[in-house]
Amino acid sequence: MQAQLTQKQEVAQPAAGLDLDAYLQRIGYTGDRQPTLATLQLLQRLHAETIAFESFNPLLRIPVLLDIDSLQQKMVYGGRGGYCFEHNLLLSHVLKTLGYRVRGLAARVLWNVPEGTVKAISHKLLQVEAEGESFLVDVGFGGLTPTGPLQLVLNAVQTTPHEDFRLIESGGEWVLQAHVQHAWRPLYRFTLREHLQPDYEMFSWYLCTHPASFFLTSLSVARPFPGGRFGLRNTVLTTHWLGRESEQCELTSVADIRRVLRENFRLTLPDHPDLDATLQGLIDAAAESR
Template sequence: MDHTPDLAAYFDRIGYRGDPQPTLDTLRQLHVLHTEAIPFENLSPFLGEPVELDQPALEDKLIHRGRGGYCYEHNLLFSRMLQALGFEVAGLAARVRLNQPDHVQTPRTHMLLRVRLDEGDYLADVGFGGLTQTAPLKLVPDVEQATPHEPFRLIHTDGLYTLQALVAGDWRTLYQFDLQEQQLPDYQLASWYLSHHPQSHFVTGLMLARTEPGLRHALHNNRYTLHHLGGASEKRELASVDELLDVLQTQFRIRLPETPGMRDKLERLLATEPS
């Protein structure tokens, strides 16, 4: 049975109060509000919980239970809300290149969106962790595009697009993709692998991110960083489970799950981190 997206609950979750017409201005507002309100987080695969990608499960988790998720959860929820508003949206897949040597081949494990507007095609992506773009980007190569946070640009070579962000004066490559449309089974297969493989970084550690105006919050295991746009970063190591749980709730605004054994799993994670 088809599920009608709960737009009212979604708007309340992200704090949207505008006129929801399928326009570029609406897309921009929803894009930045989503990244501020709903954190990128991988608690479910880390704790051994299933990651479900159907619409009722996504709404329950990311909207009603005050949680976040990783790229498939964010961008599937976002795409379905956009489609309910009348936007024309297609899902794409990318190979993550951030922090990867040039010679290393990576799988297509990241999801992003192409949104077709009267002004042209735009890329939307509310689920790329610590460098999630905070505005849709026009699908035009070799042009620096401003966002509420870092500038981004696209490079196009032989049918392949490369997305880069300008960080501390350097263009950093985030991922590469083409325009072949993906379907839900494509994402379900990749998501199952990322949330189950014993060497997946979503299974072995914690990764969280959330934006605010002029700020980015990031957590990797016990290392919490507050990045100031155009300024210095504040770094802090979390020494206890209570300190970690406090940061999850206050800085990432996560309503913690009542998962049996969560404290023990976090204790083991902290024990493996260098002090």
């Protein structure tokens, strides 16, 4: 399986509207700006630990816009997060501006999907070249977002600041696995076929409009931190600690959810008239299910 970028495969120029200084300030990056592996490693970790995965726009029926101006206004200037298309598109603009060669890829999610089930393509990831090697870079997979680039090689256990990962081959495709609770679990499968902006626009629109889309009915928020990960699924806050048992608690008021989103996930919440009612709806649904 060939993972190396070639000159013919190099893609679009960096977005003219990117405010690189503002992005780097947002994630707290003050280091070297040369397109090295060390720079890539630090950018990926800081991005993931600073800009949360969150799905408020689909839940509140706010359009998810993928142009660079909208991405920056929301995630850089506005203190918000986003989901995979937003995170990885923003990072791809940054990396291209810094001089990396980047291609957009797409994946079918396998995480928590029954074996044998075929899901639609619904996840964006990046192939990035640094120091003559190709890496998988992904800052938008929610609760198990890799916090370091993964070399595109098969069957090698790769350490990140959080979990170990590996890439295996299955049916001619790459499969990303994470080592979680003493077992290798698949996250998604993908090929190295390049995908472009119109593809991601279509995938994102599907997730924001299809009646069966998880994002229309559920809230998902995640952010790694040194030593663990925070995850919020509707009203359940989970703290995953590296090397010890996870902790869970149920949030039973809108004020509690707002506080956790602000303190644990470092989010500025959308200024939307239906926000509190939507959060209360999640609380009511959780109470009814108990």
